[in-house]
Amino acid sequence: MEIMSPQNARVKEWAGLLEKKHRDKSGKYIIEGVHLVQEALLAEANVEILAYDIEKGMPAELNGLLQSVPGMETIAVSPAVIAKCSSTNTPQPVFAVVRKPRESAEAALDKPGSLVVVLDGVQDPGNVGTIIRSADAAGADGVILGRGSADLYNPKTIRSTMGSMFHLPIVEADLAEILPQARQRGVLLVSTSLQGVDSCYSHDFRSGSQWLVIGSEGRGISPETAAQVDKSIIIPMKGRAESLNAAMAATILLFEAMRQRGD
Known part of the structure; x- marks a missing residue:
């Protein structure tokens, strides 16, 4: 699947996760960058969506981990979508939407x-x-x-x-x-x-x-x-x-x- 427009409804939903009120309401959060996404997949966190820059392709470090989270959706997106969903001035080529765990003390x-x-x-x-x-x-x-x-x-x-x-x-x-x-x-x-x-x-x-x-x-x-x-x-x-x-x-x-x- 591909999403190219930053005005796409799903993209707006992802970008909203940069704000606490949307994270609290949805029970989800966003992580950026190869290292953090890799750690999430290795830990079998509840990754719902993995989005990667269509121009750069799926990072090689993640290729062997894509099957580790059942039901995870993988989406190729444009650099404009990446930028909209990033909290930094130099966006990473990949981000993921993750469900918050229900940890108990x-x-x-x-x-x-x-x-x-x-x-x-x-x-x-x-x-x-x-x-x-x-x-x-x-x-x-x-x-x-x-x-x-x-x-x-x-x-x-x-x-x-x-x-x-x-x-x-x-x-x-x-x-x-x-x-x-x-x-x-x-x-x-x-x-x-x-x-x-x-x-x-x-x-x-x-x-x-x-x-x-x-x-x-x-x-x-x-x-x-x-x-x-x-x-x-x-x-x-x-x-x-x-x-x-x-x-x-x-x-x-x-x-x-x-x-x-x-x-």
Whole structure:
């Protein structure tokens, strides 16, 4: 099948997925570029449509993966269609429309010895995507996005994950509900604070399930979330920087936890 006109009704629907209100309404989102589409297909994500630039042809990297998602529609489109559905100034030659997964926090709550990252109002899409990527790299069991955090399906967030969003469970949840549930099941909630007594290097990450709570770039974690936290630890710094951004702090904690756990 081919679609050449950017005024086509289906193209307008795809382009609409660049906006959150349309993603929320349809339960779908758009990913751009060979690497992200490849990761989605390898992870057997629910890819509904794969569109590629008719002038450049199907990227060779994807040829062997086209049968991995049953029912996926493959459509050749014009460069004008590609441009209309792109969030960047230099559009990639391929994009895909993907159905959002229905992730539940139950898996993270029930897994013994879990390591989970919890984001409380982290608004920068680049930071959210980077934290997801670090969580994937460190072998974490999931990421929970609290209200007020950047939308997982924002094109900037998606690009920043570099495909890691397809490798581990990511759950959007109300922290006021899920954090008390976690504590009832024995999860230790840990956050960073400049007033922390233990450093992240003396804290024991090996005992039981631990969820690392990361706050917003400007104000840290909310008072409501802080009331749930069991322990605050500090990331020691020798230089004159006042603090680290959310993604840097999360990455340091994740890799120290990975080192201690011997994973």
